[in-house]
Amino acid sequence: MxxxxxxxxxxxxxxxxxxxxxxxxxxxxxxxxxxxxxxxxxxxxxxxxxxxxxxxxxxxxxxxxxxxxxxxxxxxxxxxxxxxxxxxxxxxxxxxxxxxxxxxxxxxxxxxxxxxxxxxxxxxxxxxxxxxxxxxxxxxxxxxxxxxRGAWDARLEASVVDGIVRGDAEESLLSRAAALGWDPAAEATVLVGNTSSDDPPTVIYEVRSRAARVGRSVLLGVQGARLVVLLAGPSEQTVLNRMVNAFGPGPVVAGPTVSSIAEAHRSSADALSGLRAVVAWPAAPRPVRSAELLPERALAGDPEAERQLIDRVARPLEQAGGGLLETVETYLETGGVLESCARQLFVHPNTVRYRLRKAAEITGCNANLPRDALVLRVALAVGRLSRSRGLW
Structure with missing residues (x-):
């Protein structure tokens, strides 16, 4: 030619x-x-x-x-x-x-x-x-x-997620997130679980495609077999239910929603603590919120979980007065038998019902439900231990 x-x-x-x-x-x-x-x-x-x-x-x-x-x-x-x-x-x-x-x-x-x-x-x-x-x-x-550019963005994104997990709050982390298109003022929720594949590009595609379907921005990091996803916006249950399909088999834990990426470490810390402790609750839903795992997290030695149990359950019951704390403790000790609890307290069973209803309004935990009863038991035990150490 x-x-x-x-x-x-x-x-x-x-x-x-x-x-x-x-x-x-x-x-x-x-x-x-x-x-x-x-x-x-x-x-x-x-x-x-x-x-x-x-x-x-x-x-x-x-x-x-x-x-x-x-x-x-x-x-x-x-x-x-x-x-x-x-x-x-x-x-x-x-x-x-x-x-x-x-x-x-x-x-x-x-x-x-x-x-x-x-x-x-x-x-x-x-x-x-x-x-x-x-x-x-x-x-x-x-x-x-x-x-x-895609490879560079992936490395930058991984460094941002890693910084959130470590608790870095420097201005540089926020600027790197902004460079990736993240709104610094957006609410954020961290989800953690197992990866769906050994191939990182496949994992990234799955997360991004599902986030696009729910109209949310995400930042993610593949850390070995663990997937960490930072999800923008409020964490409605319907959104979490759709995002969970981007994870592999096993539990998926969602941390609390925080006001901005600057506070995302708090959501990350709670989510990771929940992931370590969720094995103690075999029937946990998928996804499960870290706040639902407070008893397991406290038993695993998470001081933040202990603090939240005291602030949400033990202290409000004690401060409410009216015999609410004593009634809840007695009701749990008697195995949830209303008449036995009333006899020990020398009150009418309707009084016990009233107090349990007030306790549920204050704490969000119904002592008649097995899961809520566990939360109350652990919270009251943590409160007693904390008081004995002079921390409360």
Whole structure:
């Protein structure tokens, strides 16, 4: 093929092509400025990058005619240095438009350089083939730039999630999250569980696709077999139920919703504490909120869970007075038998019912329900231990 073109095209035509490359590039640049107003508003440095590409591409056309087997290398040379910087200024669609204009200039001017009509036909066909190579190369350049940016974003995102897990509250973490498109003022909820695959890209795709379906922003980190997801917005149960499908088998724990990413470590700490303790509750729902695991977390030695049990259950019952604390303790000790509790307290069973109802209003725990009874038992035990150590 190379030999055919070398015998078909004369030396005079090759010489004309060599000398015209600069003129063709300038004509292409002028056509771009004329057709696209946004091109004229580009910084001079970026326009110079486009001119460099056009000049290299025009010069590469003659070399491609001499050696078509080196087409990919020659056309890639035109995009080797500029795309990483240029792609920040113009989109792939705009690049395609510029390439189209440059090829139109080539189609008009290159055939005129032929020594005779047969050579004109050869050049016309060559321009079309060369244009295809340039179009594919420009698309590949942008694809490579997108992959590089995606890899960088993934590393940046992982560092943000890791910082949240560690409890870093520096301004740099917030700025990195903002660079990833996270709204610093958005509410945030951390979910933790097992990954759904050993392939991180597959895990990332699953999380992002499900987050898109519920209209939420996410940041995520794959930490070995553990998946940590930071979900924007309030944590409605319907949203959590849909996001949980992005996790692998096993429990999924949702931390409390906090007012902003600056406080996300609190949600992360509670969620991770719940993930360590959830094994003690085999019947736990999936997902389960960390606040629902306070008894298991306290038994596992989480001081934050102990504090929350005291603040939510033990202290309010004691401060309420009216025998509520004593009634709840007695009711639990008698195995939830109303009449036995009333006899020990020397009150009417209706009084016990009333006090238990008031206790449920204050604590949110109904002593008649097995799970709530466990919460009350552990909370009261933690409160007694804390008081004995002088901490309450």
């Amino acid at each position: 190379s030999g055919t073109r070398e015998t078909t095209l004369s030396a005079a035509t090759f010489a004309a092509l060599d000398h015209a490359s600069g003129k063709i590039a300038s004509a292409a640049l002028a056509a771009m400025e004329d057709q696209f107003p946004w091109f004229g508003r580009m910084p001079a440095e970026q326009r110079a990058s486009v001119l460099f590409i056009a000049q290299t591409g025009a010069a590469g056309f003659t070399a491609w005619l001499r050696d078509p087997t080196g087409a990919r290398k020659l056309t890639t040379d035109a995009f080797r240095s500029a795309p990483q910087d240029l792609s920040r200024w113009i989109s792939l669609r705009q690049t395609v438009e510029l390439v189209r204009v440059a090829l139109q200039v080539l189609e008009r001017q290159v055939p005129e350089l032929a020594a005779d009509e047969p050579e004109r036909q050869v050049l016309t066909e060559a321009v079309l083939r060369y244009g295809r190579e340039v179009a594919f190369t420009s698309a590949m350049s942008y694809a490579s730039a997108a992959e590089a």
